[in-house]
Amino acid sequence: MFVKRPLIVTTLSSKDWPQILGRGVLSALLFFGFSMGHPLWIMGAIFHQVPLFSVGLQYGVRNLLFSAFLSLSCVLVLNGITHALVYGLFFVGPCFLITFQALRHHTSAKNKVRWYPSGRIVAYLTAYIVGLTVLLSSALLLGDNLQVLQQALSKGLAQYNKNVEALYQPFIAQLVLILPAFFASFLFILTLINAIFAQNILEKFKCNIRPTPTMGEFELPWWPWWSIAGLGVLAFFGKGGIELISLNVLGALLNAFLMEGLAIIHIYATKYEQRNLFLWIFYTLMVVFGWLALPVLIVGIFEPWLNLKERFGKI
Incomplete structure (x- = not known):
């Protein structure tokens, strides 16, 4: 059994508190970049969870x-209360969840520490984001939110080309219906990238509590x-x-199977x-040619029946 209470570092020096509080302020300032609109600010805002993850995974x-x-x-x-609610629910919440689960551990009779499996951590994140997806999808159905969002996207296209607006109107109507799934995928990927980046930085400076798990150990639960x-x-x-x-x-849930495929x-x-070179080439191609994610997703879904992990592990 893994302990419910994760490992907590309680001995802090006077130098640690400025780090803990300063990273919290840095995260807020980076998040502010989303509302600035400038590409450089937005690039920085993408990594606004890294300071918070670094606090949790170190302290x-x-x-x-x-x-x-x-x-x-x-x-x-x-930014006001609305932005604070969005920040807390969509970004701080997943950060806290992953950190809490990642630091759960079990000590065996031989004093060997076993950390909570990475596949189950991703499953918890998936469940959290699925809940947010239900919330966003339900919000679309309230009042005239669906029509307002369609009109906003149409007006945005009209600013560039009025003919394009009329041409893509049916596409916009369908796109709005699945926007929660797209946002869920963005949030899932963004959160994992920030968590991995923070863990790698901490490991480089030997400040991490938990050793970095390998993808070879990744395995989703059955649910x-x-x-x-x-x-x-x-x-x-x-x-x-x-x-x-x-x-x-369903779209939000597929992200977990993409991780299984990876x-x-x-x-x-x-x-x-040259394993690392192979992976760099593969990930680059997957980003450039997005369709490569589809076969990865498919093998992830059918892994319990294909059993590719065990087969490739014997090669």
């Missing part, structure tokens, strides 16, 4: 709470497969709001002497 969950509280207070002062089957049925047979919510939740790629890469 523990309790000290992350102090840093996050200060960060939320700064966002509240700089995502049961969920995708149920959601597929609801999306196919459901109507109206049920169909809309099911489709968006774990297979990492295991396959071990057969090459």
